[in-house]
Amino acid sequence: MTVDEKRKLELKTMYQIIGIYCHNKHHTPKGQLCEACEQVWEYAEHRIDACPHMESKTFCSVCKTHCYAPNYREKIREIMRYGGPRMLLVSPIQVIRHMYLEWKDKKRG
Ligand SMILES: [Zn+2]
Structure with missing residues (x-):
């Protein structure tokens, strides 16, 4: 897999998880985000785009450099905790692949 x-x-994955969270918690229509979640998404998107560790690390959830600001970090953690397991129902192969890459990375590190 390339860095890109x-x-x-x-x-x-992040967008889908935020989407699930927002749809269930804030009752926004599927495929849409409320204003608050849109903000979290834009922030996360920016962080992922700017991440200097993408090349050597796998995913932000296992990265030791916590580049998210504390208030966003808490929010994102809550969203991941809520949406992560639910992603399994929507897109199992994608989640398993993601988990496998995390596991591989943890083992190596
Ligand atoms: Zn929302």
Whole structure:
């Protein structure tokens, strides 16, 4: 997997998780984000785009450099905790791939 592919997968996964969270918690229509979640997404998108560790590390969830500001970090953690397991129902192969890459990375590190 190239760095570019990794970045795209991370972005896609993150967007879907925020989407699930927003749809269930804030009752926004599927495929849309409320204003608050849109802000979190834009922030995460920017961080992923700017991440200097994409090349050597796998995903932001396992990265030791916490580049998210504390208030966003808390929010994103909550969203991941909520949406992560639900992603399994929507897109199991993508989640398993993501988890496998995380596991591989943890083992190596
Ligand atoms: Zn929302």
